[in-house]
Structure formats: C-alpha cells, structure tokens
Amino acid sequence: MRQQGVGHSCQNLEATLASLAKRPTILNLYCHHVFTIPVCDVPFETKPQAMTQNKNCNRWMWILAVGLLALECSTALEGTCTAQESNMGTCVNSASNSSATSSATSSATSSGSSSSSSDCQDKTSQCSYWKEVGECKDNQAFMAKRCPRSCHLCADQLQDELVHGVDLGERQLLTSVNFPDVTEQESIDRIVATREYFQNLKMNEEIKTFCINKNDGCTIWAVAGECDKNPMYMKTHCSPACMSCELFTVEGRCPIDRNAVPAWKEGDLDAMFTRLISEPFLSQYDVQVWSMDPWVVTIENLISKEEAERLIELGGVRGYERSKDVGSRKPDGSYGEVVTDHRTSHNAWCQSGCRNDTHVKAVKQRLSEITGLPEINSEDLQLLRYEKGQYYKSHHDYIAHNIDRQQGVRILTVFLYLNDVEAGGGTHFNSLNITITPKQGRALLWPSVLNDKPHDQDWRTFHEALPVELGVKYGANAWFHQFDYQTPSSKGCIL
Numbered sequence: 001m002r003q004q005g006v007g008h009s010c011q012n013l014e015a016t017l018a019s020l021a022k023r024p025t026i027l028n029l030y031c032h033h034v035f036t037i038p039v040c041d042v043p044f045e046t047k048p049q050a051m052t053q054n055k056n057c058n059r060w061m062w063i064l065a066v067g068l069l070a071l072e073c074s075t076a077l078e079g080t081c082t083a084q085e086s087n088m089g090t091c092v093n094s095a096s097n098s099s100a101t102s103s104a105t106s107s108a109t110s111s112g113s114s115s116s117s118s119d120c121q122d123k124t125s126q127c128s129y130w131k132e133v134g135e136c137k138d139n140q141a142f143m144a145k146r147c148p149r150s151c152h153l154c155a156d157q158l159q160d161e162l163v164h165g166v167d168l169g170e171r172q173l174l175t176s177v178n179f180p181d182v183t184e185q186e187s188i189d190r191i192v193a194t195r196e197y198f199q200n201l202k203m204n205e206e207i208k209t210f211c212i213n214k215n216d217g218c219t220i221w222a223v224a225g226e227c228d229k230n231p232m233y234m235k236t237h238c239s240p241a242c243m244s245c246e247l248f249t250v251e252g253r254c255p256i257d258r259n260a261v262p263a264w265k266e267g268d269l270d271a272m273f274t275r276l277i278s279e280p281f282l283s284q285y286d287v288q289v290w291s292m293d294p295w296v297v298t299i300e301n302l303i304s305k306e307e308a309e310r311l312i313e314l315g316g317v318r319g320y321e322r323s324k325d326v327g328s329r330k331p332d333g334s335y336g337e338v339v340t341d342h343r344t345s346h347n348a349w350c351q352s353g354c355r356n357d358t359h360v361k362a363v364k365q366r367l368s369e370i371t372g373l374p375e376i377n378s379e380d381l382q383l384l385r386y387e388k389g390q391y392y393k394s395h396h397d398y399i400a401h402n403i404d405r406q407q408g409v410r411i412l413t414v415f416l417y418l419n420d421v422e423a424g425g426g427t428h429f430n431s432l433n434i435t436i437t438p439k440q441g442r443a444l445l446w447p448s449v450l451n452d453k454p455h456d457q458d459w460r461t462f463h464e465a466l467p468v469e470l471g472v473k474y475g476a477n478a479w480f481h482q483f484d485y486q487t488p489s490s491k492g493c494i495l
Contacts, residue, residue, distance in 0.1 A: 120154035165191040169212030210331040211245040250333040254493035264454040302443035315383035318348035350381040386473040392465035408482030424469030
C-alpha cells in the first residue's frame with residue numbers, strides 16, 4: 001500500500017465522513033466498529049456523541065470500511081486501515097475525475113473482495129434467523145461481531161453497497177429494461193456526482209438527513225431526464241439524484257409570494273354574503289339565512305339531481321377511503337394525515353380524471369361564480385360517504401399552519417348535500433346551536449375567518465357532522481383559500 005508521511009490529510013474522505021456523521025440512518029451501515037479501530041476508546045453506541053465532543057475523534061473521525069475509503073482514494077486499500085495517518089491512502093479529487101473514482105471503486109470491489117470475504121464470516125448458524133427477526137438493527141454491536149455477513153457489513157459487501165449509492169438512500173439499480181439507453185457507467189457516474197453534490201450542500205442539517213432517494217430507480221430516472229419530465233415526484237422522492245434537496249422543504253418548493261393579492265380583504269366576507277341574499281340570486285335560488293354573525297347560509301338546488309348523482313358515482317370510481325385528520329409535522333415542513341375515532345366517515349378526492357369531468361367542471365365554475373372567488377383558489381372536491389352510525393365530531397375547517405403556506409388559509413366552506421338522508425346526518429354548529437339537515441342539491445356556506453381579519457380564525461364556526469341514524473349520507477366539501485391553491489398543490493406542497 002502507498003505510504004504517506006505524518007501530516008497527510010485526506011480531505012475528501014473527511015468531508016464524506018463529516019457528511020455521513022450527520023445522517024444517523026446511513027451512518028449505522030458504514031461506521032460499525034467491526035471495521036474500525038476504536039480511535040476514541042468508546043463503545044459504538046456512543047461514538048456519534050464522542051465524535052462531536054472529542055478533538056482527537058474529530059481529527060480522523062472514524063476509519064471506515066475499505067469500500068468507502070476506496071471510493072475516495074485512488075489506491076485500493078489492502079486490509080483494514082489503522083488509526084495512523086501514515087497508513088491512509090492518497091486522495092484524489094472526485095470532482096475533477098469522477099470516472100477515475102468510479103474505476104477505483106470497481107477495482108476495489110474486484111481486488112479486495114476475495115481476502116475480505118474470507119476474513120469476514122458469520123460465527124454461528126443462527127445468524128440467518130437473527131437477521132430475519134430484526135437483530136441486525138436492534139442489536140447492532142453484538143450482530144456486527146457474530147453475524148457481519150448476514151447483516152451485510154463485510155467490506156466486500158459495503159464496497160458493493162457504496163457503488164449502488166446506499167449512503168444516499170435506497171440501494172440504486174444501475175440498469176433497467178425500462179430505460180435501455182441508460183448504461184451502468186452512467187448510473188455510477190451519477191451516483192458519484194450526487195455524492196459530491198450532497199457533500200457540498202449547504203442547508204439545515206436536520207432536513208439534510210431526510211433528503212434521501214426513496215426509490216431504487218431514482219438514479220436511472222435522473223439520468224434519463226425524469227427530474228425535468230416529472231418534477232413533482234422526482235424532486236421530492238429522488239431529491240439527491242435530482243440534486244434538488246433545496247426543494248425538499250415546502251418552503252423551498254413553494255415560497256410565499258409577499259406581493260400576492262388575497263381573495264378577501266377586510267369587509268369582503270360580509271360583502272359576499274350580502275350579495276348572496278340580494279338580487280339576482282334571490283330570484284334564481286332559494287336562499288335562507290340561518291345566522292348573520294357569523295354567516296351561515298343555505299342555497300337550495302344549487303346543484304342538479306344529475307350532478308349530485310354523478311358526484312356520488314365519481315366517489316365510488318375514485319374509491320372511498322377512511323377519512324383522516326391533519327397529523328404531525330414532517331421533516332420537510334408538510335404535515336401527515338392520521339386516522340382517529342374523531343372522524344369515521346369515508347372520502348375520495350376528485351383529482352386527475354375526476355377533476356376534468358363535465359359535471360365537476362360545471363359545479364366548480366358555478367361555485368366560483370356565486371362566491372366571487374377564483375376557481376384556482378379552491379381545493380379539489382372532497383367526496384364524502386357517511387354510513388349508519390358514522391360521524392365527524394366537533395372540528396373547524398381552518399388549518400392554522402396554512403397561514404405560512406403559499407395558498408393561505410381556508411376562508412370559506414361550501415358543503416354540498418348529494419342525497420336525502422332518512423334520519424340523522426345533519427351539520428350542527430356548536431356555538432350557534434344550529435343544525436342543517438341534508439337535502440339533495442342543497443348547499444351550506446359558512447366562513448372560517450373573520451370579516452375584519454380575513455386571515456384569522458373565526459372560532460364561532462366550529463361544527464360537527466352528526467351520526468347518520470338511518471340510510472347513507474353523501475356530500476362534498478368545496479374549500480376556498482385566500483390565495484392560489486392549485487399551483488402549490490401541483491408541486492406537492494399540500495398539506
């Protein structure tokens with residue numbers, strides 16, 4: 001092996017280690033003491049903390065598996081590196097010669113496998129079983145010593161893993177029959193370039209940890225140009241391969257436009273409802289006011305029998321699934337969804353082909369006309385089904401974190417009743433003690449915000465869907481936001 005004098009610094013390697021040290025999921029794959037000299041004299045489980053606290057540890061970080069070193073150094077290493085600087089390989093700049101780096105990796109894989117394979121074997125026949133029951137993850141220190149090959153921790157295995165980009169997320173395929181024009185070498189070069197991009201990436205380290213390739217086809221798709229052809233999926237699910245980790249967060253994909261004009265300014269809420277109870281609407285529709293502060297209004301026959309039945313049919317085509325509430329915040333700033341016993345209905349979202357249905361387009365255009373709100377500010381219709389005994393307990397349609405989103409908060413709900421219900425299923429406003437009964441074609445309108453502060457929640461419009469006592473209830477929610485909703489939705493910024 002090539003020798004270097006004391007003082008040699010393998011900068012590319014240290015950058016790689018520093019990057020990996022901040023990615024605990026990936027770190028566990030490479031930084032196991034079975035392939036390292038315990039340079040800090042601490043157990044494996046406590047090394048991440050020791051690395052950040054001990055200057056000696058920071059000097060050489062951890063000495064990793066042969067595969068990782070071979071990627072960064074032009075000389076394939078023979079055996080395990082020691083903690084001495086004189087035994088480090090000579091580094092090359094992968095940025096200037098990605099092909100050389102790829103070749104070095106391939107060379108290390110072929111030349112180093114035979115010796116490392118024989119030295120690194122399971123110590124007991126029970127390893128396969130232990131692996132199957134999850135011990136490689138749950139009992140890492142023990143399994144690394146007793147079952148390194150079953151846990152895929154041997155140097156030759158790690159070399160192969162590195163070639164396939166496992167430090168960037170899912171193990172990547174290098175070729176695919178679906179993309180025959182993408183060669184193995186192109187995929188390897190892309191992984192090398194991705195790794196270099198990631199090492200130089202300047203962004204919040206917590207977010208950086210979660211920016212990973214989530215599909216084994218990410219690299220091939222990126223080489224094939226899918227990052228530009230299918231950006232909504234690729235730049236969120238294949239962020240490293242697309243070199244788009246900056247767009248991983250909601251704020252990065254959909255920054256707030258401070259110059260955007262809101263749909264409602266002070267006084268516009270009252271003006272809209274006042275218009276609804278005046279001509280020509282009164283002659284065209286049967287409008288009834290249930291409350292004026294806050295507004296609660298119903299409009300009879302706003303949609304036809306044919307339109308109502310079509311919406312029910314489309315819900316079945318899309319597939320009704322258990323309704324969910326807003327869940328906890330995710331690393332990218334979006335929010336998950338959660339099933340709770342607070343809400344037991346089923347729903348389907350009228351997206352894709354449903355969105356372009358003739359009846360759907362007519363209904364959405366009509367809602368935009370009567371409210372005076374841009375159609376682009378509306379969510380896709382949420383199609384609902386409540387069976388006997390199902391309900392949605394007291395809740396509010398206002399979603400607080402949307403105040404910091406491009407689309408702004410929900411300002412208005414239009415609930416469409418799609419059928420008559422034999423008993424129960426009414427919409428009850430808790431503070432107002434008002435209950436609206438379902439009737440086919442009827443629309444129920446109420447605001448989620450205040451007239452004088454149209455970005456702020458009106459706490460008086462908490463409501464609930466009462467349990468269906470007999471029959472089935474079908475409905476549809478149409479929600480309008482302060483700003484354009486459809487554009488951030490198309491970029492995956494919802495919730």
